[in-house]
Amino acid sequence: MTTRIVIVGAGIHGCSAAVHLSLLGHQVTVIDKAYAGRHASGVNAGGVRRLGRHPAEIPLAMAAWKRWQTMHDFVGEDCGFRPVGQIKVAESESDMEHLALREKQLQSLGFDHEYLIDGDELRRRIPSVAQHCPGGLACDGDGYANPYRTVTAWRRRAQQQGATFYEGIEVTNLEPHRGGWNVDAGGQRFYADIVVNCAGAWAGTLCERLGEPVPLRAEAPMLMITERISPFLQPVVGATSRPLSFKQFENGTVLIGGGVRGIVDTQRNLAETRLDGLAENADTVVSLFPFMAQVRIVRTWAGVEAVMPDQLPVIGHSAIHHNVIHAFGFSAHGFQLGAITGEIVSDLVEQSEPSLPIAPFSIRRFHND
Known part of the structure; x- marks a missing residue:
């Protein structure tokens, strides 16, 4: 019935x-x-x-993740899915120790999709990353979609x-x-x-x-998008000790996001950005990619998420x-x-x-x- x-x-x-x-x-x-x-x-x-x-x-x-591989077959389009990989970048030896513990934890649970890479491998995959970064944790096949x-x-x-x-x-x-x-x-x-x-x-x-x-509480994750610049990045990049989601799209624009929150008003169904929070994300990006200090931000926005x-x-x-x-x-x-x-x-x-x-x-x- x-x-x-x-x-x-x-x-x-x-x-x-x-x-x-x-x-x-x-x-x-x-x-x-x-x-x-x-x-x-x-x-x-x-x-x-x-x-x-x-x-x-x-x-x-x-x-x-397996469903994303055949998304087109199920809903009629690939939804912009690009399996470019994701890397969580370490900014210190302490970060590397933290990532090593994460890799060990997953192995103990029977998973091997996340693995450590050293500084040389990090720079092979992300040539423009700052020299002080000693490595990272990679996951092949992850990526982003629209x-x-x-x-x-x-x-x-x-x-x-x-x-x-x-x-x-x-x-x-x-x-x-x-x-x-x-x-x-x-x-x-x-x-x-x-x-x-x-x-x-x-x-x-x-x-x-x-x-x-x-x-439940409502939060407003903030995002920024830059002007178009020459290709420099394939994988999606995160930071180990700071909130960051950083990726370059095929059209050259760069998206900057992560865990920094804006202002949310669930009564009016609105979310607003905070300049100090956007600045915090921008500082993280410049620390990892110094040349980004010269790149212009062209748009900012915030969504409304349910957080437990x-x-x-x-x-x-x-x-x-x-x-x-x-x-x-x-x-x-x-x-x-x-x-x-x-x-x-x-x-x-x-x-x-x-x-x-x-x-x-x-x-x-x-x-x-």
């Missing part, structure tokens, strides 16, 4: 869930108070990485399979009804056998309405409602995982045991009783 499913949130995770659930023949409705990819999924740094993942996330990241193209491709595939999207309307109420849910949004009422919470930074509000609040205290997402069934599934709180590193999230959600809807371990992501970890 067809299940009526309402997905709240049309970011990459909501669109991924819509694709997989509509593929199974379910009646899927996606509701977003803005539009697909507006606040996080379509405006992030686009990292497709296994490098640096929390051990609990590695199985999901590995599975998602966020907005990716969200749009997943949305279009879901629509082609019969999913319906309602944008610009906000969920204002949920109430139990005949074993399912009445979902009120934008003056309309939708009935759902199952509700899927992919509402990102606003997922906490939904959880409160469901009676299971979570300690332990930096891990919430994925799985509600703790108190059998017909609610959560997939939110990816803490500014969930873009790549969108390729696998929908599969997990569809397994949960079908009452199948997910093929990937999701126990660490249960919402129950925030409940003491």
